Amino acid sequence: MEVESPEQLQRKQTTYLSFGENFEIQKEVYRGQQYSQIYFARLHWMRALLYSLVPNWKSHLPVCTILGLEEGTECIIVGTLYKHMKLKPCILDEYSKERSVAPLVKPHNFMNQDDYLVLEDESGRVKLGGTVLSPSVYVTGVVVALHGKETSAGVFFVEDVLEAGLPPQIERPLKSREDKYVVLVSGLSIGSSSSNPLQFQLLVDHITGHLGDEEEQGLVAEIVHLVIAGNSVEISRGILSGQNLASKDQSRLSEPFKELDIQLTQIAASLPLDIMPGSSDPANFSLPQQPLNRCLFPGSATFNTFRSCTNPHCFELDNIRFLGTSGQNIDDLTKYSEAKDKLDFLERTLRWRHLAPTAPNTLGCYPFTDRDPFLIDSCPDVYFVGNQEKYGTRLVKGSEGQSVRLISIPRFCETGVAVLLNMRNLECHALTFGTQFSS
């Protein structure tokens, strides 16, 4: 019987470019500024953009500032939307003597029929009326152009809205690529009671090629990158009570990280991986979250395939641009607006050209003075959001030929689903791992 030497399967390679400098805050200096600066930067940038789009939309109408509005004259105004919400939690509610409208039990969504929109620019603000602009769709912080006229009641009656639309996309060369796959996963929640270590181990074994026959391994060799989109660990709240930790509690605190590091070492030894912080990870609370410290990963950080990234994260693999977050921006939109599908929120943020319009209003954000790093100036090819309830995907087409694959990555600890994206045609499908044994 002859012994065949097994052929060595080589994993495919890609070129990687990071665009994360935009989201890093090491160079920022806090001088006591408030959020007016970031709103000014956002309005300035978006207004310049909208002014360039207005001639193609309605060139016959004059553009004016809010203070320059004249009653009865049809015109176009550009400004930042503010949504007044009765049920929005306010710190002052604690001090109000009478029982306010806000119920004691906070609902998951703060919308109310009486919500109304206001448009603001540096000169003033005006309440918006009419049915074209729906308060259930828009949120505070979106910059739009509005066509309408001021009524005698001092309300601006909106007849039409212009959103910035999808940003321009860099043309990708259409050469026939080979199949290369990217795995996107989020919500591992190692350390929580709901996470199943076997499930994650299955994922790791599958990606590193330890499972299956040669055909299976051949398919796996086409996986070129792994992105972990936040919430990789969950530290049980019971330990963090504000008291000094006993040594046994200290080891309980560090166990999820040790477990994660062991798994990431296995992965990093096999393929490049990016890990993003999420809302439950030990990173700063406000967006943009800074990369997780490499000290947390003593084993895996030694590999050059291991990359700790910011949240939001923007990178390019073989000239395909990826942009995504760990979910805080979409979760905030879910609280303050409504849509049939999470992917609708994702699409809206792309059309508004802003990753997190509710920052800094209801979403924690660093008070930048001279720029708004969440503005999307170049259309990504893949736009993902992590830590959602279920997997979903959609291909969005823009008016200038842009094409974006939207992906909603579900929480792995709850669903056992990771997402596999084919870089050749941007198709994606779910990779499900189950550990139930039917007896």
Next chain:
Amino acid sequence: MATTSRNIKVFYKQKKNTTTSTAKKSTKNPSHKDAAATFGSDITQATALASHGGSVDLKDDFDEEEKVLAQFDMNMAYGPCLGISRLPRWERAQRMGLNPPEEIESLLKGGKVRLECLFEGRV
């Protein structure tokens, strides 16, 4: 109210034209000194305004360069003036393509003027 409105104009100068005629300057200076003398005496609202800064440097408020810089602070086109120093705000306006006047930059880099905005420490 009539006397305090003179003081309010000092703090919240918002002239639409940037040219200040010399005739205006000469009439304003003596009246400022009068107002200064009555700070805190019988005009209750004036005391409220003055009580913020322990040391209200009167000379600083009224000289020519400070007026020009106060105009720059108040100009809404360059964004909010609070929370950012005058020179970084000028540089930001420059980067954004708003073409702020060059003389402001030379004034700020020349020293001798307040580098913080009009309201710094008072709000």
